[in-house]
Amino acid sequence: MILASFTDDVGNVLVWAIWVGAAFAFIASGIAVISFGDPFYSALALIVNLASLAVLYLLLESEFVAAAQVLVYAGAVIIMFLFVIAYLGGRADTPWVGGPRFQTVGAVLAAGAIAVEVIVVVTLKAADALGSVHPISASFGSPATVGRLFLSDHLLAFEVTSIVLLVAAIGGVVLGRSVPSEQRAEAE
Amino acid sequence: MSGPGIVAYLVVSILVFSVGALGVLVRRSPLIVLLALEIMLNSGNLALIAFSRRFADGDGQIFALTVMVVAAAEAVVGLGLIVAMSRQKVDLDVDKLTSLRG
Numbered sequence: 043m044i045l046a047s048f049t050d051d052v053g054n055v056l057v058w059a060i061w062v063g064a065a066f067a068f069i070a071s072g073i074a075v076i077s078f079g080d081p082f083y084s085a086l087a088l089i090v091n092l093a094s095l096a097v098l099y100l101l102l103e104s105e106f107v108a109a110a111q112v113l114v115y116a117g118a119v120i121i122m123f124l125f126v127i128a129y130l131g132g133r134a135d136t137p138w139v140g141g142p143r144f145q146t147v148g149a150v151l152a153a154g155a156i157a158v159e160v161i162v163v164v165t166l167k168a169a170d171a172l173g174s175v176h177p178i179s180a181s182f183g184s185p186a187t188v189g190r191l192f193l194s195d196h197l198l199a200f201e202v203t204s205i206v207l208l209v210a211a212i213g214g215v216v217l218g219r220s221v222p223s224e225q226r227a228e229a230e
Numbered sequence: 231m232s233g234p235g236i237v238a239y240l241v242v243s244i245l246v247f248s249v250g251a252l253g254v255l256v257r258r259s260p261l262i263v264l265l266a267l268e269i270m271l272n273s274g275n276l277a278l279i280a281f282s283r284r285f286a287d288g289d290g291q292i293f294a295l296t297v298m299v300v301a302a303a304e305a306v307v308g309l310g311l312i313v314a315m316s317r318q319k320v321d322l323d324v325d326k327l328t329s330l331r332g
Binding site for chain 1: 233234235236237238239240241242244245246247248249250251252253255256257259261262264265266268269272273275276279280282283284285286288289291292294295296298299300301302303304305306307309310311312313314316317322
């Protein structure tokens with residue numbers, strides 16, 4: 043009995059430690075993404091951001107979303123970003139601060155206002171309502187559960203999603219095409 | 231559920247969202263603006279997953295996966311635009327993109 047409660051405590055402390063580490067890495071790497079001058083380092087910081095976000099998903103017991111997140115982002119989106127950054131070479135670099143100084147101050151104030159407002163509202167008004175957490179079954183967040191939801195209640199979303207992806211793929215091809223033939227004829 | 235409650239996840243989510251918003255507003259490189267947009271979408275996803283866990287309902291996860299697809303599509307189109315800009319020898323600076331201004 044004592045041993046059981048002891049292992050529970052150790053497990054709880056471990057979860058807290060992992061959560062604090064992941065949350066800190068999530069925020070710090072987010073700040074790193076927007077503060078590097080070289081987009082290559084920003085893209086690398088985004089990898090840390092996505093990895094710590096996947097840890098937070100796992101702590102929320104959403105295993106399939108965590109796996110999909112790592113696959114889609116680390117496997118596809120980041121590679122695409124790194125490819126474009128390498129393609130552009132040094133032309134993508136920009137110094138840190140843009141625009142006149144008052145714009146920067148305004149942007150910081152706006153972002154800070156969003157954060158403070160929502161944190162105050164959530165902690166003061168919603169903390170009680172969100173305090174209790176519903177118990178979940180063992181299959182919560184498993185691929186089977188998510189797949190069943192996608193093919194039953196959310197079939198329309200699933201189909202629309204595939205159309206969105208198709209349109210994005212076509213858009214990428216159209217945008218990435220070399221100079222259209224009429225323009226080339228004019229140049230000649 | 232052991233560990234921190236839902237409110238802690240929401241606070242982290244809004245902090246990172248405001249960091250992303252700051253990046254979109256302050257940075258001039260379109261590549262970093264796109265990266266900051268990804269951060270904003272991801273922090274929104276974290277809030278969706280946290281609510282999904284709170285109500286023990288899988289709908290939030292479906293939402294998060296759909297947002298992920300939209301983010302991937304946005305990255306494709308955005309990077310395509312950046313490559314097209316560099317082909318047209320336009321400066322990669324969002325403050326100098328004024329050719330559509332009336």
